Amino acid sequence: MASDYLESSQNDAEEIAKTLxxxxxxxxxxxxxxxxEGAAELRKNVRKMLVNIRTxxxxxxxxEKEDPFKNDPSLANQRYKLIQKIETTKIDFEFEIVPALEKLTRQVVEKSKQDPPEQLDEKTLPPPPPGERWTVQKVLDTASQFVxxxxxxxxxxTKAYTLAKALGLVLGVPIP
Structure with a gap:
């Protein structure tokens, strides 16, 4: 049971690392x-979190390689502390990074709607929906739908990835 939780926690942490x-x-x-203007501060927090979770x-x-059967009591405390740090990072991601990303994305999309760009660089955008072409309005509408x-x-x-896709679409930065 504990190993299932550990594996699930690690998978969640790896998803967070990818999103970060x-x-x-x-x-x-x-x-x-x-x-x-708040992008630099948010990026600093994202980078700190990314370094922590990867480490x-x-x-x-x-x-886990050193103690695959988890029967070495001398490593139990270290394992516990690492799991606790990973869980704390997951909480920080959910309650600090994602809300800040949502606020930023909403502001960027709204500002782009108020002052839309003159043209698009279609090379930087993902493929458009089948049978359609990207227009400035289509990009902004799609970004709003993602938000x-x-x-x-x-x-x-899912929330963080969808926000990243919306922001990437408006900025012309492809998100796989």
Whole structure:
């Protein structure tokens, strides 16, 4: 039972790390820094969290290799502390990073609607829906739909990923 929880916790942490990496890439966008002055502070927090979660995951993976049967009592406390740090990072992600990302994304989408760009660089956008072409209005409408989908998302990873897709669409930074 405990190993199932540990595996689930590690999988969640790996998803958070992937999402943080995507968000970091978006926050590094020159265009975003022109649209939103709080991007640098959010990026600093995202990077700290990304370093912490990657380090903790790597250390935990090394610990698992060293004690695959989890029967070495001298490593139990270290394992417990790592799991606790990973769980704390997950909570911080949910209650600090995702709300800040949502606020930023909403502001960027709204500002882009008020002052839409003249043209699009279609090379930086994902493929358009079948049978359609990207227009400025279509990009902004799709980004707004992503923001609304994120608001209804149940899983925090889904919410963060959908917000990243919306932000990436407006900024012209593709998110896989």
């Amino acid at each position: 990496q995507q968000v970091d890439m978006l926050l590094g966008s020159e265009k975003l820094n022109q649209l939103y 903790d995951l790597e250390t935990l993976n090394n610990l 609304e989908q994120a608001a209804r998302a149940g899983a925090i990873f």
